[in-house]
Every structure is written in structure tokens, then in C-alpha cells.
Amino acid sequence: MKKIVSLILALVMIFALAACGQSAAPTTTEAPAPAEEPASEAQTAETEPEQPEEPEVDALLVDTCILMEADDAMINNYSLLAVNPEAPFVDADGKPVDDVELNTVGAAALINWLLSEEGQELAANFGYEEYGEYLFYLKDGRPVSTAEIPEATEETRLIRLSTTTSVNDSGLLGYLLPIFEEKYGYEVEVYSAGTGKSIGNAKMGNADLILVHSKSQEEAFVADGFAYVLDGMPGERLTWMYNYFVLCGPSADPAGVKEAPDVKAAFAAIADGKYSFISRGDGSGTHTKELSLWPEELGISAEPESFKDYADWYISANAGMGACLVMAEEMGAYILTDKATFLTFVANDGKIG
Numbered sequence: 001m002k003k004i005v006s007l008i009l010a011l012v013m014i015f016a017l018a019a020c021g022q023s024a025a026p027t028t029t030e031a032p033a034p035a036e037e038p039a040s041e042a043q044t045a046e047t048e049p050e051q052p053e054e055p056e057v058d059a060l061l062v063d064t065c066i067l068m069e070a071d072d073a074m075i076n077n078y079s080l081l082a083v084n085p086e087a088p089f090v091d092a093d094g095k096p097v098d099d100v101e102l103n104t105v106g107a108a109a110l111i112n113w114l115l116s117e118e119g120q121e122l123a124a125n126f127g128y129e130e131y132g133e134y135l136f137y138l139k140d141g142r143p144v145s146t147a148e149i150p151e152a153t154e155e156t157r158l159i160r161l162s163t164t165t166s167v168n169d170s171g172l173l174g175y176l177l178p179i180f181e182e183k184y185g186y187e188v189e190v191y192s193a194g195t196g197k198s199i200g201n202a203k204m205g206n207a208d209l210i211l212v213h214s215k216s217q218e219e220a221f222v223a224d225g226f227a228y229v230l231d232g233m234p235g236e237r238l239t240w241m242y243n244y245f246v247l248c249g250p251s252a253d254p255a256g257v258k259e260a261p262d263v264k265a266a267f268a269a270i271a272d273g274k275y276s277f278i279s280r281g282d283g284s285g286t287h288t289k290e291l292s293l294w295p296e297e298l299g300i301s302a303e304p305e306s307f308k309d310y311a312d313w314y315i316s317a318n319a320g321m322g323a324c325l326v327m328a329e330e331m332g333a334y335i336l337t338d339k340a341t342f343l344t345f346v347a348n349d350g351k352i353g
Contacts, residue, residue, distance in 0.1 A: 076338055087205075106208055
């Protein structure tokens with residue numbers, strides 16, 4: 001039954017993406033070979049086995065679709081950073097905090113496992129069986145760890161991970177972390193928000209490591225003394241995988257995004273026609289990328305004052321990726337999202353979680 005449901009989901013994705021005229025992003029790993037299953041007793045019986053009733057599938061249940069992807073300006077890199085136990089931590093009011101205790105052993109264990117051959121192979125192949133394409137790709141020249149990973153102790157068991165919503169809403173962490181926990185005895189507590197909020201959480205001493213996707217914010221995190229270099233690693237920022245941001249919208253595409261020569265021209269067309277656009281508006285990596293794609297003369301920035309004159313079409317949601325995709329679907333609006341979360345959204349019939 002599981003294979004039937006997976007096949008149906010794959011067909012739904014093919015029909016929905018074909019309706020949008022989508023082209024697939026390049027892959028960097030080979031598809032895993034399907035395992036052969038032994039024939040069941042019913043299959044070997046002389047009489048024809050009773051076939052399970054297949055659920056009805058509406059291929060157009062979600063109208064929002066990918067209209068542009070694989071533009072060089074839409075690459076979405078993910079980095080791991082270990083939080084420095086000697087960092088200048090502050091509370092929510094910006095006042096210094098001196099009693100922060102971090103699990104550096106646990107943080108190193110999780111980072112080394114994610115960067116091991118096992119962890120990277122699992123991440124690279126995640127989602128292929130369900131969607132027929134890869135959701136994340138491994139970067140060339142990425143760091144690879146061969147460090148021995150210690151078993152958890154009572155003191156090191158709990159690891160606090162502060163991360164972006166895309167690796168959570170896509171299901172990647174829900175797939176990877178149980179494997180790591182079962183193998184080494186750790187428990188990973190996940191704080192999931194936009195990159196800005198996730199980094200802010202770490203700056204208050206509430207995380208042992210971060211997994212985020214905004215280069216400028218990561219570099220500032222390092223420059224301010226909040227990260228350190230793990231043994232055997234080339235630097236504080238360990239950029240190891242990527243996927244693509246995708247520009248999505250209603251299948252009718254009133255702005256003509258599909259005909260635009262590049263993503264910046266597509267954003268200009270949305271603005272020129274004043275077509276509804278849902279912005280994360282939360283300081284996340286996706287929000288940061290979006291702000292870089294609008295025409296400079298619009299002056300759209302993270303400051304609410306900068307888009308007050310565009311309130312009739314530019315909606316700043318201050319919400320996670322899943323919630324914003326639901327808004328875009330309901331409003332027939334355009335939206336920038338990471339591809340992994342979007343594919344999960346479509347496969348779940350327009351729901352996240």
C-alpha cells in the first residue's frame with residue numbers, strides 16, 4: 001500500500017508540475033536503486049488477488065505551481081555552525097548573559113554525523129522515492145567528516161539545534177534526526193524559525209549549533225564571535241548542501257513570470273502589474289533572498305516603511321514558509337520559497353505538517 005501511495009503522489013507531482021511548464025533542476029547524485037520485494041502469498045496464489053481500492057486523486061488540488069527555477073540567483077546554500085561557548089551572549093533585551101552552558105560535545109557529534117558519508121548520502125537521497133527528484137544536493141568541495149562520533153552520555157544527551165523552517169517543513173530533519181538519535185543515543189531538540197530568528201535564538205545561548213541559509217547573516221554571526229572552528233574543519237561556516245529557491249504563483253500566471261528572461265525580470269513584472277506577492281517578512285534566509293530580487297528603485301527592504309505604498313499587493317506575513325504557502329494558495333499570489341518545502345506542500349494537498 002505504501003508503494004501505491006508513493007506512486008500516486010509522484011503522479012500528482014508530475015501532472016501539477018507539467019501544468020506549470022516546469023523544468024527540473026539538475027541533480028548531482030544518482031537515483032537509489034529500488035529494492036526488490038519478495039512476492040506475497042496472495043501474488044503466488046492460483047486465484048487472482050483482490051486489489052486494494054485506490055483513493056481518488058485530484059491533480060489540480062493545489063493551483064500554486066513553480067513558474068521559475070534554476071536561475072543562478074536562486075541557489076539556496078545551507079550551512080552548519082557550532083555555537084561558541086565563549087560567545088558574548090545576550091538576553092532578549094540585549095543585556096549580557098554569563099551563565100550559558102552549551103553541549104559542545106553533542107553539537108560536534110551531530111555536525112560530524114551530518115557531514116559524514118552516511119549523513120550526506122541520506123540527505124542527498126531524501127525525498128527521491130516520494131517525488132521522483134532530489135530535494136537537496138551536495139555541494140562540490142563540501143567538508144566531509146571522518147571523525148569518530150561518541151555515544152551520548154547523561155551529560156551530553158540533549159542537543160539544541162536552532163534551524164530554518166525549510167529543512168523542518170520539508171521533512172528533512174524529521175527523516176535524519178531519528179536515525180542519528182537511534183544510532184548514538186542523543187535527543188535533538190529543534191527550534192525552527194526563519195534564519196534571523198534562529199540566529200537570534202543562538203545569540204541568547206539557547207542553541208548548541210545552527211543550521212541556516214543566509215550567508216550574510218552567517219558571516220555576521222562568525223564576525224561577532226558566536227561560532228568557532230571544530231577540530232578537523234576548514235572554518236566556522238560549514239556549507240555542505242543546497243537546493244533552489246523557486247518563484248511560484250497561480251497557474252494562470254497573470255504577470256507572465258514564465259516568459260521572463262530571469263528571476264529579477266520576473267520580480268519586476270510582478271511589481272509593475274501590482275500582482276499579489278506574499279513575503280516571509282521575518283528576517284529569514286528566504287526573506288533576505290527575496291529582498292535582493294526586487295528592482296532597486298522600489299526600495300523594498302526589511303523595514304515596514306519601505307513598502308507602505310505597496311500595501312495593495314505586497315503582503316509581509318512575518319510567518320514561516322508553510323504558512324506563507326497556504327496564504328499564497330488562498331490568495332492566488334506569487335511567492336518565493338525553497339523547492340523542498342514547496343514539493344512537500346503540494347504532496348500534502350496544500351498543507352504543511
